Amino acid sequence: MSVEQTGPLPVVAIVGRPNVGKSTLVNRILGRRAAVVQDTPGVTRDRIAYEALWNGKRFTLVDTGGWDPKAAGLGASITRQAEYAMNTADVIVFVVDSSVGATDTDLAAARILRRADRPVVLVANKVDDERSEANAAELWSLGLGEPNPVSALHGRNSGDLLDLILDAMPEAPREQEEEGGPRRVALVGRPNVGKSSLLNRLAKDERSVVDSVAGTTVDPVDSIVTLGGEEWRFVDTAGLRRKVSTASGTEYYASLRTEAAIQAAEVAIVLLAADEVISEQDQRVITQVIEAGRALVLAINKWDTLDEDRHFQLEKEVERDLSRVKWASRVNISAKTGRGVDKLAQHLRAALASWETRVPTAELNTYVRQLVQETPPPARGGRAPRIKYVTQADVRPPRFVVFSTGFLEAGYRRFLERKLRERYGFDGSPIVVSVKVQSGRGSDKKS
Known part of the structure; x- marks a missing residue:
């Protein structure tokens, strides 16, 4: 059928x-x-x-x-x-x-x-x-x-x-407006990396309290900002107030607000501080964005404060600590002076376009068949699995399902993801490649 x-x-x-x-x-x-x-x-x-x-x-x-x-x-x-x-x-x-x-x-x-x-x-x-x-x-x-x-x-x-x-169901689905209005952006990052300063710069107004003490922002409000000739909604993170009997301090609530902002957004700007090392907390925020399946832009703030030694050191840190998100769109900015801030719009648009990309099924299978001929999956248990069919199951983010006669090793799945990115881009968007094993008639399982 x-x-x-x-x-x-x-x-x-x-x-x-x-x-x-x-x-x-x-x-x-x-x-x-x-x-x-x-x-x-x-x-x-x-x-x-x-x-x-x-x-x-x-x-x-x-x-x-x-x-x-x-x-x-x-x-x-x-x-x-x-x-x-x-x-x-x-x-x-x-x-x-x-x-x-x-x-x-x-x-x-x-x-x-x-x-x-x-x-x-x-x-x-x-x-x-x-x-x-x-x-x-x-x-x-x-x-x-x-x-x-x-x-x-x-x-x-x-x-x-x-x-x-x-x-x-109606004969034809009604037109979807995806809730309409400006695209929703989460501005997230660990405390004191300059989120409020950037929001004030974008809004051209003193919307958020800025202080050198980390965690000053408690309940920011939604802000509509004009960037690159387009309106964007920086999402409200304050709606997650909840009574917690055993609170563990400001960081716990900051984590909840970060999660809420990411979940409510379509694309996240993760702000990193150029004058500080990339921390475990930075990594956790990036992981939250990836696991939520949102488009991702990395904005490295305070770029204007770097001397030559720190600039060299930061590039090494990015190469080492952010290797898993090489696909993320990256822009160097200064929220204080406004340097590079206008470039955010083009990075946001590109990331959202990748996030919503759908590859035609016939084209996808032609490409994957060629890949498999050149680099077949490694044998497992003496038998090499055969890839039967590939389909893109969803967008926002793009999700691909590979139907195979056997289990595909994680390394080969990463190879497929890398090759899909080389061919179709997906800059700024996570993609998901899963495998559905069809071991016999009427039986299948997901890997």
Whole structure:
């Protein structure tokens, strides 16, 4: 059966309050453990998109963070999540824990979803057997139509649910605006590298308090700045206020704000201080950006303060300590004097373009076949695996899946990534290369 589709894919958003089983349902639909599942509410914090397939139909599945009834500003939180689902999805899947019943949070969400101008599929999750179906019937009270009893954990009725989702999809997906507005940029880095000074320079205003004491910035606000003739939104990191009974100081909260900023952004500017050695904390921030799958620009600040010896030493540090992100876009700046700051716009645009690049399947396979002929995968256990097919499963960031008859060593996967970068660039964007092993008819596994 052909599954080749051109143009944007229909979007299915999975929404609901925390710990109702949204990520478990996502994994069930995908047929693999992609979303992180834990017996703790609030594990999923960001909206994470996956490409899914059912009955020959491809669609984008979006796992959303839960609505926490104990969080400050419950109404705002519910509205933000529900409006995102209504504005960007073609089908909304609203998940409720049938073993608990409809809570006040569920009722508040349902009131918003009833006004949606697109189909809503109500899922009564955790219906593990026929005896539990009576609980599901009580969810008619939400006013969203018939509750569909499902056990995401055990797979009960999941096929029927997928059929309903496909039936609810429009013939053509609505145009996606990716939330619209200026592109979202996270300005991150360890304390006292000059983030506030740079933001003030970009905004041409004293937006942030600047002090030589590290950690001065506590609750920065969103800033719209004009850079390179274009507006950019430097994302708010203050929305992660939470009551922590065992706080471990300013650095702990700074780490939480950094994580929130990265997750809310499309591209991150990681600011490094040219007059200081690249530290473990710098490395952690860069790792957060890569693991979040965001585009990356490295900005080395205080460049104007360097003497010749430090300049030479810094180049050696970059070569040694940042070798894993050679693909990252890099610009040398001075937030204090404005030197090089205008160059940030072109680096941001280039990184975002790479982040959103999709390689045509036919072209990709032609290139990879040529690579494999010239440099075949090393044998493992006496047999060399054979690469059957390669596809780009997603963008933002680009994700490639290699279908192989055997396990591909990490070194060979790195070789494929390097060659993909040599051919297609991807400057400023992480890319993911995973391998799906097809060892025999009807059996496969992910490596």
